[in-house]
Amino acid sequence: MGSPWKVRFLKDIIRQERPTVVFLCETLSSRMQLERIRMQINFQGMIVVEPQGRSGGLALFWKENGQAKLLSLSKNHTDVELNIKDMQAWRLTGFYGEPNRSQRRRTWDLLRHLARDSNLPWCILGDMNNIVSQLDKGGAAYPQSLIDGFNAVLEDTGLQDMDLHGHQFTWERGRNTENWLEIRLDRALVTHSWFDLFPMAKLYTMEGSPSDHCPIYLEPKGNQRWQRKKRFRFENAWLTEPLCMQIVKDNWEVNEDSSIVYKVQQCGEKLEVWGREVTGCFSKRIKECKMQLKQYRNGRDVQSLQRYKEAQQQLHLKLKDENGSWVEWQDGLKELLTNYYQELYSSSQVDNDEVINCVKPKISEKQNVQLMKEITEEEVREAIFHMHPDKAPGPDGFSKSYEKLLDVVVSDTQSAFIPGSLISDNIMISYEVMHYLKRKKFGKEGFMALKLDMSKAYDRIEWKFLEAILRKLGFCDWWVYLVM
Structure with a gap:
């Protein structure tokens, strides 16, 4: 993490995805350097395993104080219990597998040992330096004995490999050369109880990394408590729909004896559901209109001509004039726009x-x-x-x-x-x-x-x-x- 480009890339990812926990492996950075990074990304907690010589090094950051409790650590892992607001406690292990193939059994033994330490829902995330099949590697075949050994560990510990969305390889070497090599070394392993807690969880690869590894992003989605509720926003476009005023009026009459705060809250919920159907997805409606235009463009029957005209009208720009009447391009929209900006940028001769x-x-x-x-x-x-x-x-x-x-x-x-x-x-x-x-x-x-x-x-x-x-x-x- 000594390169400023890597730090900038990390900050960009955190700003875009807003994770609660960040795990880094092969940091090759001292505690002081990682402390500066922690302050730059504005995280409260940190666990560091310093590198040994010119290899290794781990760091685990969490957003708020009290969210992580250390269970164990070594030069190859950091194991914590996570207690995040509105979520059941679960276990996260940041892992760095043994890179030396002749010593790969140490990784397997460590995973078996960690599996006996806790009964919490468990997720292991990091660079395993192992693959589960030949499909995880591009180029020459991977030693089958190492694949079989790693799969045996997964079976013994009850861990399952999460599907990866996006590019399927997370490490590369020799890009655009004859010796270009790609392997999926980084992954997330979870127990059945963890999947029960987060049945909609997904694992993504993230592009644009300055490192030879491609970062992975785990999104643990499960029950409604974890998913951030979208805040209600009133859309001015709803005011053009007659039903909008009726919904507000009906809501006020039904909750006549309730407080103003409750009335507003209920009214917002009703408008949000209604607005999602009426004006909530403009991009989808535009796409549907364009598909209809393409479908009925060559039609010569009455129905096709009528459908084409209706789709075309929905895509046309319309604005209201000073009298509140809708104006289209053929009805004087050009003059309406011209007059508006001429008036806006003309002196009003005001007495100052x-x-x-x-x-x-x-x-x-x-x-x-x-x-x-x-x-x-x-x-x-x-x-x-x-x-x-x-x-x-x-x-x-x-x-x-x-x-x-x-x-x-x-x-x-x-x-x-x-x-x-x-x-x-x-x-x-x-x-x-x-x-x-x-x-x-x-x-x-x-x-x-x-x-x-x-x-x-x-x-x-x-x-x-x-x-x-x-x-x-x-x-x-x-x-x-x-x-x-």
Whole structure:
């Protein structure tokens, strides 16, 4: 794991798949190096078996404290009991099989020994350095005695080999050469009780690895408690369906004596089931329409022509005009789109004086003098040599002196377009304000919240307003000219 590309690949996998446990074998890394990796991937727990010389090394990471309890470990395995929220306890063994064929029996004996240690549902995951059939290897035949010995271990321990989804080989050597070799060395072995706990579990190969091994990803899916429940989201497209309002109305009347929270929850459940059938799978409906177009394209009978026309109409773009009427391309949709954007990007001739008069000047004469200074060769050199190799500055001509004015011009309460702040912070602030208003029930002074619908700052802005703001803040004419 010393290569930065391997660490980056690991971080990408964790960000995409969000696993609870990660097992690494043949790490060739010290405890200190693996501790840095643990901190980078933001996992709380870690077990490390350091390499011996230039080979070996194991690491097991888990996401939250208390999720894993160590049972045993050696240079070839880490054995833990997992206690994950909303799941029955089960046993996970990260395993690295003996690579030397002459000593392969040590691997088999270790597996038999581990099988006697616990009665928990058991899963072994890792590089077994064994295969279960000749189909697990491309190229020359594998020694049959080693295959038979490994299969005998699986039978003695009650372990079964999980099917692998995706590319069927997990290790390769000599790609694009005459000696190209591929073998399935990495696998997951599970007991019957583990399969009973996770009957829908699947094992996948993951592409793009910088190592000679292809990572495998185990997804233990079983009962409903393990599967993450999808959060309800109301779709604005439902508002175009008359039945949507009827479902909400019926739900409110049926639960008339219930609390608002219960009504909303029940209404969401009913809408989610209904919406899944009506507008829930747009990609599937589009695919079906295209298949119908292909099916009825060459038909000349009345039914085929009608089916083709209906499928074609479903794929056509439709928008509502200002009167709420649906408009298609042949009915003036082109003009509707053109008029919308012409109006959006046309000046509205708004009187800004009332807003401008509330702005206080902040830029002093001394600061304007600093802004008007010529850009020095040293400033250019410093900017270039501090530049990230993959980045490039915009040709705006701003000198370094301008950066010192940002703290003066930008408000302390601004959250958008500021490093270290997010525009979504406003959502949390609004929730806190509403929470305060709901709880305030006493006192002589009252408060109110006003919700306004505004265009986003980057949607449109009047040039005259921008010029007036810059001048009112105190920027000199030369600087305003550069910006405008």
